[in-house]
Structures are given as C-alpha cells and as structure tokens.
Amino acid sequence: MIELLESLFRGFEVALTPQNLLFALIGVTAGQVIGALPGIGTVVGVSLLLPLTFGMDPTSAIIMLAGIYYGAQYGGTISSVLINMPGEAATVVTTLDGYQMARQGRAAKALGIAAIGSFIAGTFGVIMVTLLSPLLTTFALRFGPPEYFALIMLGFTSLSAVSGSSLSKGLTSVVIGLLLSTVGLDIMSGRPRFTFDQVWLLDGFSFLVAAIGLFGIGEILDGMLDPAGRPIIETSLRWRNSLPSSVEWLRSRGAIVRGTLIGFFVGLLPGAGSTLASFMAYSVERGASHHPEEFGKGAIEGVAAPEAANNSASAAAMIPLLTLGIPGSGTTAVLLGGFLLWGLRPGPLLFTEHPEFAWGLIASMYIGNLMLVVLNIFAIPLFASMLRVPYGIQASFVVLFAVIGAYSLDNNPVDVLIMTLFGVLGFAMKRLDYSAAGLVLGLVLGPLAERSLRQSLTLSRGDWSIFFTRPIAGVLMVIVIATLLWPLVGYTRRRRASRVGAG
Amino acid sequence: MRKADTAAALIVAALGVFTMYQARRLPYSAEYGPGAGFLPLWLGIALLLLSVVLVRNARSGAAPETPDPVIGDEASVAVAQPSPLGREIWRPWLIFFGSTVALAFLFEPLGLWLSTAAFTFVNIRWVGDRAWPATILFTILTPIALYVGFVRLLLVPLPLGPFGS
Secondary structure, three states: OHHHHHHHHHHHHHHOOHHHHHHHHHHHHHHHHHHHOOOOOHHHHHHHHHHHHOOOOHHHHHHHHHHHHHHHHHHHHHHHHHHOOOOOHHHOOHHHHHHHHHHOOOHHHHHHHHHHHHHHHHHHHHHHHHHHHHHHHHHHOOOOHHHHHHHHHHHHHHHHHHOEOOHHHHHHHHHHHHHHHOOEEOOOOOOEEOOOOOHHHOOOOOHHHHHHHHHHHHHHHHHOOOOOOOOOOOOOOOHHHHOOOHHHHHHHHHHHHHHHHHHHHHHHOOOOHHHHHHHHHHHHHHHHOOOHHHOOOOOOHHHHHHHHHHHHHHHHOHHHHHHHOOOOOHHHHHHHHHHHHOOOOOOOOHHHHOHHHHHHHHHHHHHHHHHHHHHHHHHHHHHHHHHHOOHHHHHHHHHHHHHHHHHHHHOOHHHHHHHHHHHHHHHHHHHHOOOHHHHHHHHHHHHHHHHHHHHHHHHOOOOOOHHHHOHHHHHHHHHHHHHHHHHHHHHHHHHHHHHHHHO | OHHHHHHHHHHHHHHHHHHHHHHHOOOOEEOOEEOOOHHHHHHHHHHHHHHHHHHHHHHHOOOOOOOOOOEOOHHHHHHHOOOOOOHHHHHHHHHHHHHHHHHHHHHHHHHHHHHHHHHHHHHHHHHOOOOHHHHHHHHHHHHHHHHHHHHHHOOOOOOOHHHOO
16 A cells, blocks of 8 residues: 555656646646537547647656546536537436536536536546556456446446437437447458448448537537527526535435446446446436436436546546556547557556556546646636527537538548438437437447447357346346336336226 | 327338348358347347337327336427427528538538638528628638637648638
8 A cells, every 4th residue: 555655656746747737737628628519529639639749758648638538528518518519428418417407597507516526536536546456457357248238238228218208219219329330341240231332331430420410410400490499598607606505415416426436337347438337327316316307307416427427437447448458438549549659558567667657647637637627617607608609609600510520530521411411310309309319329339239249149159148147247137128128017007007097 | 299200110110121121131140150130130120129119109199118207308398399380480490401501511622711601601690690790700700710729729630622721
C-alpha cells in the first residue's frame, strides 16, 4: 500500500507540472466542447487530435487525450439535456429524462446533477483504477464469449423495456439495428453480406452516421411538426440553480452510487463500454425506484444514474487498457493506437518500465475530474443560454453540425446522404413510437454480439445450453428471459382479473 | 395511428421476409460453427414474429405487453393525442426538410462556404422567420464560424468548394 501511494505521489509530481496541468486543462475543455457538439463524439475527437500529439512528450500527450476522453463524457450530457441530441452513444439514455427536465425549466439542475454524479463516479473510478487494477482484471478475464453474449442480450432487453410504449416495438428497433450491423463484410469469414455489389456498403454502416441521423435530424424533423412549437425554456442563468436541492440530492445519491458501481463493473469488461453501462444503470434505477412512473418524464435519478455510470465506466475502461493492453471501448482502442505510435506498449510492464507515464496519467485523471466539475458547474449558464435561441434557428445549426459531423468521419459525401436517410427513418420511428436508441444500440453492439454468439456456438459445437450452464452467463440469461416474459405475466394477470371482474 | 402502426408492422414483416430470403443465400454454417447467414436468418425470423405481435397490437388498439405508462419521449404523447397540422406548420417544415436534403447533396460539390451560407439564409429567413438584417448577418457569420471552428481549430478537412484554397 505504501508503495502504491508512493507511485501515485510520483504520478502527481508529473501531472502537476505547469506544462501537464495546461495540457490537462486543454484536454478536458476540448473534450467538453467535442462531447457537446452532436456528431463529433469522443472517438472522432480523439482520432482527429491524435496526429497532433506525435511530436509531444508521450506523458503530456496521453494526459491531453485522456482529458478529451473523459471530458467528452461530461460534454455529451450538455447536448443530450439541452437539445435532446446525444453528443455520443454513452449519453443517449440521458436524453430520456434530461431533456424532459430541460423542457420543465430544470436544465441547469439536470446538468448540475450530471456534473456532480460524473465527478463522484469519475473520481471513484480513478481511485479504483489506482487500487484494484490487478484484482479486477482477473475477474474480467473470466468473461468468455457466452458471458459477453448474455450481457449484451441483457442490455438489449433492458433498453427495449425502458424505451417507447411497448416491448415489441423496442425489440423490433434492436433487431433492425442488429440487422444493419450485419451489413458489410462478415466479421469471421470476410464474406460480403447485404452489400448488393455496392462497394460503399462493404464497410457497413457507421454507428455514428446512424446516430447523428436518427437523433439529430430525426428529432428535429419531429420537433418542427410540434404544433405548439418547442417552447424556449426559461432557465435561470445563475450557477446556484444547478446545485440540487436537499430533496433532489436525497433522490439522486442512491442513483449515483448504483450508477457508479454498475458503470465501473461494466466498464471493466473489454468491449462493453460506457454505452451499455449507462443503459443498464438507467434500467436498474427505474427498477429500484419508488416512483418508476416518473422515469422518462424528468426524473432526476434518470439523469444521475446513467451519467455516473458512463463516467465510472470510462475510468474503468482504462484498467484493461493499461494493464492488459485490451481496449474497453472505441476511444480506448484509438488511445491504444496512440500508445503504440509513441513507442509504448500497454500491459503489465508499462507500470514498471514507464511508471512516470502510467502514474502520471492516473494522477492527471484525479486533477482532470476536479477541473471538469468546476468547469461544468460554472459554465452551465453559458450552455443553458443555448435554449434561448428559437427552435427553428437551433434546428438549422444542428443540421449544419450533423452534416459536418457525418462528413468528417471519413470525408465521404455518401456518409452525409446515409445520415440524412437515417434522419428520415428516425423521424418515422419517432412518430410511430419506435425506439431510435434501440436501433443504435443494436448497431453498436451488433458485431460484438454476433462474434460472441458464433464463438460460443463454435465452442459448444452448436449446443445452446452453453449460455445457461456457465454461472455468470446463466444468471444473465435468466434475467433476460424474465424481462422478456414479464409483460406476458402481467397481461395474463390482467386478463384473469378482468374475467373475474366480469364474472 | 392504428393504420400507421399496421403499415409499419407490415413493413417490418416485409423486411423480415426479405432478410430471410437474402440470408438463405449465405452459408448457415461454416466448418467450425455458425456461418455468415446464421444471424441474419434468425434476425429475419425474429422480425417476422415481431411483426405478428405488432399487427395484433395495432388491431387491438393497445399494447398488451406494456403494463406501464409511456416511457421516454414527447413524440409518443404527440402521437397519442394527434392534432391537425396546419399550413403554418407544414410550410416551414417542408422548407426545412427540403433545404436539409439539398445541403446533404450539395455539401461537397458547393463546399462549406456556399452550401452552409445558402442553407442558413433559407432557414433563418423562412423557418426562423427573422428580419432581413438578421438573416444577412447569420448568412455571413455562420460559414465563417464553421470554418474557423472546424477547419482551422479542429483541423477537420472539409470541402471548401469554389472559394477553397
């Protein structure tokens, strides 16, 4: 323990140099802005800025890029709450209650609780990174393909159960998302699927292009049809309004704790990432709440839990990256590429061969989180002032950001057209109450789900019982089946009750 | 809404059948396990089964598998309580939609400056309903702000069209 504290102390010596403090501040501020801009998600931001760091000292470079990574988790909340357009996938679920809070004039509160929850979860995540790296990575290593598949199924069913007006519509959205994820080259055999001899379909659909279209364009096209128009929400610009009241704090603290823990454990799993963590935290919170009927209508816990979860998960995803060299998310995969370009190899030897790098990064995460919570609480009035812009004008700017965001992913005009098509699909789904979030989750997790499923069935020689005979997978699958069957039980009960009533 | 829901369910059914047909042309199994057509086939079957439930729900006018009130978004509320949409709603919507589609097609050929200026001009004037001075100001400042923010600061390589260097 003394040795660990000494290492951390040395890390703070590195992170607290004026140069590294400046890079941490640049990173978290840029992350905040990148996260808030719809369509310019963390992966895009880190990818775009990675080439700029090649001439830099690797420690300063990783401090800045990591700042962008967790800063964007905070920033993504801003657009989710203020314009119902998630800056990235991990903040999709925040739109459910965050935007409703904004419509009720509680935008500052939503952003405030998100910042506080994110700070608590982010700091907890970094403490855990410091303390538990070796122990927890051992547990994550016990996850094989069946456990991954079961976990993803749980994410799908949880989402279907919480979004839209019916489970069947939610599941349909997820299945369509999964289907879209199969377009392109087959992940295992390399055979083209659903490409219809079109070269541009070989790479499949980018989830960011789909998300920008579905959430950005789709939402706005729907919003423009609102006969009452979207009211310009009058939000007090004083930063004090962003602080939760005692009642709100009492309601949120449990959500923050649960979200933090869920986020941390899900974030540890390579590939699972903060998106699944935020969806699971929301689902668990709704189940644990004494007033689940308020979810989706502006419940503060519906913001606190997923925001805590995605920040905790983003910190936790650094553990497999640093200790095993396995990226836990898309962004950490890009960071892994950066490590290699700087001549560093993440893994167990990183902490012994480059302690100033590894511990400097961890120490900078404590400092970055502190910078972010201060930045968020005091910058909330600035961001909330966006709401004063009339909806028609806001909508125009969202379209401009969406077009630029879609184009910048691959400098490809086809992506802009696909994004627009997804926008039309999102509009139709919104009008018919199908879950756009379900489609995006299916698209994002589709490749991992398919790989896990096929690897599992290959391992078991086609025997589906592999998903039930292994303890972790078995428990997860039982929860999945219970979630799917629960509405049927409720339906049967109601029919029985109505028959008894009639009789 | 019932008609729209039924139509949507039929589209889902058609998608399911199409997926199954396409998946049958891919190998269901490979040497060591499931093949490229395995998941698509099951997804097609799932879509077909879900479409049956969706049609049933649409015809019965209720969603029996939903014990709780609507979760999520205001659209469902808007759908649940439809109100007639007048010309004053449709006109700006059509202008907005048309200009969005035009921007998607013309962003690369016209470049950032021209395409975003034209889009901003149309939307600020006829969708945002601003006066001419504000419209002109937005039309000039928006492309400049986008250029400085994305091209100069974030170094995003965007097409600049005839005015690009």
